[in-house]
Amino acid sequence: MDNKLILMIPGPTPVPEQALLALAKHPIGHRSSEFTPIMGEVFQNLKWIHQTQNDVLVLASSGTGAMEAGIINFLSPGDRVLVGSNGKFGERWGEVCQAYGLNADIITAEWGKPLDTEQFREKLEADKEKQIKAVIVTHSETSTGVLNDLETINRHVKAHGEALIMVDAVTSLGAVNLPIDEWGIDVVASGSQKGYMIPPGLAFVSVSAKAWEAYKTAKLPKYYLDLGKYRKDAAKNSFPFTPPVNLIVALQATLQMMQKEGLENIFARHQRLKNATREAVKALSLPLFAPDSAASPAITAVAPVQVDSEQIRKVLKKKYDIAMAGGQDHLKGKIFRIGHLGFVSDRDILTAIASLESALLELGYDAFTPGAGVAAAAKVFNS
Amino acid sequence: MDNKLILMIPGPTPVPEQALLALAKHPIGHRSSEFTPIMGEVFQNLKWIHQTQNDVLVLASSGTGAMEAGIINFLSPGDRVLVGSNGKFGERWGEVCQAYGLNADIITAEWGKPLDTEQFREKLEADKEKQIKAVIVTHSETSTGVLNDLETINRHVKAHGEALIMVDAVTSLGAVNLPIDEWGIDVVASGSQKGYMIPPGLAFVSVSAKAWEAYKTAKLPKYYLDLGKYRKDAAKNSFPFTPPVNLIVALQATLQMMQKEGLENIFARHQRLKNATREAVKALSLPLFAPDSAASPAITAVAPVQVDSEQIRKVLKKKYDIAMAGGQDHLKGKIFRIGHLGFVSDRDILTAIASLESALLELGYDAFTPGAGVAAAAKVFNS
Numbered sequence: 001m002d003n004k005l006i007l008m009i010p011g012p013t014p015v016p017e018q019a020l021l022a023l024a025k026h027p028i029g030h031r032s033s034e035f036t037p038i039m040g041e042v043f044q045n046l047k048w049i050h051q052t053q054n055d056v057l058v059l060a061s062s063g064t065g066a067m068e069a070g071i072i073n074f075l076s077p078g079d080r081v082l083v084g085s086n087g088k089f090g091e092r093w094g095e096v097c098q099a100y101g102l103n104a105d106i107i108t109a110e111w112g113k114p115l116d117t118e119q120f121r122e123k124l125e126a127d128k129e130k131q132i133k134a135v136i137v138t139h140s141e142t143s144t145g146v147l148n149d150l151e152t153i154n155r156h157v158k159a160h161g162e163a164l165i166m167v168d169a170v171t172s173l174g175a176v177n178l179p180i181d182e183w184g185i186d187v188v189a190s191g192s193q194k195g196y197m198i199p200p201g202l203a204f205v206s207v208s209a210k211a212w213e214a215y216k217t218a219k220l221p222k223y224y225l226d227l228g229k230y231r232k233d234a235a236k237n238s239f240p241f242t243p244p245v246n247l248i249v250a251l252q253a254t255l256q257m258m259q260k261e262g263l264e265n266i267f268a269r270h271q272r273l274k275n276a277t278r279e280a281v282k283a284l285s286l287p288l289f290a291p292d293s294a295a296s297p298a299i300t301a302v303a304p305v306q307v308d309s310e311q312i313r314k315v316l317k318k319k320y321d322i323a324m325a326g327g328q329d330h331l332k333g334k335i336f337r338i339g340h341l342g343f344v345s346d347r348d349i350l351t352a353i354a355s356l357e358s359a360l361l362e363l364g365y366d367a368f369t370p371g372a373g374v375a376a377a378a379k380v381f382n383s
Numbered sequence: 384m385d386n387k388l389i390l391m392i393p394g395p396t397p398v399p400e401q402a403l404l405a406l407a408k409h410p411i412g413h414r415s416s417e418f419t420p421i422m423g424e425v426f427q428n429l430k431w432i433h434q435t436q437n438d439v440l441v442l443a444s445s446g447t448g449a450m451e452a453g454i455i456n457f458l459s460p461g462d463r464v465l466v467g468s469n470g471k472f473g474e475r476w477g478e479v480c481q482a483y484g485l486n487a488d489i490i491t492a493e494w495g496k497p498l499d500t501e502q503f504r505e506k507l508e509a510d511k512e513k514q515i516k517a518v519i520v521t522h523s524e525t526s527t528g529v530l531n532d533l534e535t536i537n538r539h540v541k542a543h544g545e546a547l548i549m550v551d552a553v554t555s556l557g558a559v560n561l562p563i564d565e566w567g568i569d570v571v572a573s574g575s576q577k578g579y580m581i582p583p584g585l586a587f588v589s590v591s592a593k594a595w596e597a598y599k600t601a602k603l604p605k606y607y608l609d610l611g612k613y614r615k616d617a618a619k620n621s622f623p624f625t626p627p628v629n630l631i632v633a634l635q636a637t638l639q640m641m642q643k644e645g646l647e648n649i650f651a652r653h654q655r656l657k658n659a660t661r662e663a664v665k666a667l668s669l670p671l672f673a674p675d676s677a678a679s680p681a682i683t684a685v686a687p688v689q690v691d692s693e694q695i696r697k698v699l700k701k702k703y704d705i706a707m708a709g710g711q712d713h714l715k716g717k718i719f720r721i722g723h724l725g726f727v728s729d730r731d732i733l734t735a736i737a738s739l740e741s742a743l744l745e746l747g748y749d750a751f752t753p754g755a756g757v758a759a760a761a762k763v764f765n766s
Contacts, residue, residue: 007409023407065443099605199627200628224608244582247582
């Protein structure tokens with residue numbers, strides 16, 4: 001049906017009415033007396049959701065722009081860095097390092113498996129001369145639905161003592177606990193079309209005092225992505241370059257919603273959505289791509305064998321107006337991904353699983369008892 | 384009054400209802416069958432408004448990001464470039480060149496005066512060894528309301544034969560004729576919150592075949608702003624990184640409006656708005672900051688002497704809900720700027736001038752006959 005589509009992809013995620021209506025307001029000047037207090041509130045609430053007193057800067061870019069800024073502002077050509085790579089986004093940060101002439105040591109894991117934290121420990125312990133300047137990790141790997149064990153990797157980085165830790169939290173921020181100040185995470189990048197519940201166009205970077213120290217001597221060239229400029233203007237609730245004001249007014253609305261819900265409740269909700277989705281998928285005898293022990297609360301990847309994942313997506317889209325994501329790169333056609341990030345309720349999971357069951361029946365897949373998926377999800381919601 | 388504000392700053396510019404309503408639509412997936420045809424249409428219409436068959440690429444960034452991309456994708460460290468600088472934005476492109484280690488030869492003119500095209504001719508003619516790789520010019524200098532003589536500068540670049548010409552058209556594109564293919568302009572950068580009539584968040588770069596040749600050997604590091612990635616995906620009406628889908632749907636709406644109005648009519652309207660504004664300001668005996676011969680059709684800067692420009696802005700904002708821009712950097716407090724770019728009609732100029740007259744009276748400025756400004760504007764509209 002027209003205008004009936006539900007997004008259950010890992011981004012853009014659904015946007016609540018408050019934010020959509022805010023988007024439709026006439027823009028205001030970004031150097032006006034109306035905008036400054038809005039930005040002041042937004043900066044404060046960004047610190048709140050980042051659980052930090054560090055600067056949280058706002059860029060007009062995709063999440064990739066923010067992550068690139070997070071990498072290039074604190075490093076110099078030839079710097080040795082450790083990069084975790086177990087999916088499309090880990091690979092991307094390796095490419096960024098290569099583009100900027102960093103000496104990147106890539107720690108890989110199979111797509112769908114978490115990074116081996118021991119490999120980080122070994123490399124960091126072996127680095128007696130403290131040549132490793134940064135460790136770059138994707139927290140929730142959007143391409144596979146794997147949540148890497150950031151807490152443990154970070155502990156090894158802290159034991160090293162010198163290296164900065166830089167985190168792609170694009171699909172983890174606002175979905176899973178990431179206590180930046182408590183853990184001492186130096187750089188955290190994220191994007192608006194994910195846990196923030198607004199459309200794409202804004203990205204965020206949180207920067208620690210230790211990272212700002214590194215900034216002083218970092219030599220990679222930059223201008224638009226020069227975070228020093230953003231920091232200077234953020235102190236006046238302003239921007240060095242024209243910001244997307246409508247998106248910021250929408251963000252003001254969703255951050256208020258998030259504050260009302262509370263961080264603990266937001267994390268618990270995502271945990272519940274993940275559990276319900278995974279239990280339902282198991283009840284349908286469909287293989288999960290990531291193990292339970294490393295499952296992202298933002299996205300669940302499913303790797304069906306007896307039925308074609310692209311066919312499932314087609315039926316869901318055409319008949320039930322639900323958009324789910326396919327696999328990327330070599331996983332194309334091998335997995336489909338259910339996004340449950342941001343403005344997603346228990347009801348949305350019931351809707352998705354009920355529709356998935358119906359689609360599976362249409363495709364002749366009969367390795368499950370009709371209703372079993374919904375029952376398994378409902379059981380999670382009532383436990 | 385609440386919610387009564389009219390923007391007459393050089394950006395963000397007013398946004399028509401069609402675009403505001405498009406912004407408020409639920410986002411769609413950027414790799415979906417719904418998005419691809421929209422993007423196909425948008426790319427086509429962007430070529431139309433750019434008067435080119437060159438690639439016109441779309442970035443999630445401010446205009447500065449697009450201009451930086453336009454510079455760094457086609458040059459290498461140490462390359463000699465000529466940069467025109469007669470305002471804040473010309474200065475900025477000099478800073479970008481410096482940040483990237485280019486050998487920039489800055490041709491300056493006083494703020495408020497146009498660049499001297501002869502200086503470009505001399506430097507280009509003297510460059511027998513063809514070491515100048517690019518000439519970088521701001522077309523409409525937003526900070527001063529000066530329109531530089533791009534056509535003549537470009538003729539000198541063409542006579543040189545080797546250098547690329549790169550243009551900041553942020554406040555000229557969609558306001559004044561810039562026939563990219565006819566003139567052979569290699570790189571043109573612009574931003575969404577200007578002539579495009581949508582909020583900030585998108586930026587555009589048009590790239591010629593000659594520039595793509597230079598891209599092959601250009602050595603400045605880049606990833607998020609690597610235009611080669613955007614070109615590759617644009618061929619499939621897609622993006623390398625998540626685009627701001629809501630802004631693109633709004634852009635689809637405004638590009639359709641622009642097509643309906645027609646390029647010639649759009650340019651004529653801006654010319655008329657400029658003329659009416661300038662005639663009115665003259666009738667109020669207020670000094671214009673830029674000469675008639677180099678006046679931007681997007682913005683008129685006024686440099687009052689007997690009355691304080693910041694006071695004028697304050698009264699206009701507070702009493703008449705009209706936002707005009709102040710001066711930047713050393714022009715702060717010396718000028719105010721009337722934006723008449725994008726979704727601006729003859730009526731808006733009458734409104735602005737009538738309100739300006741009333742504000743001047745309040746401030747005790749009596750060097751004009753009340754009504755004279757509006758009469759002068761009306762005369763232009765009826766000539």
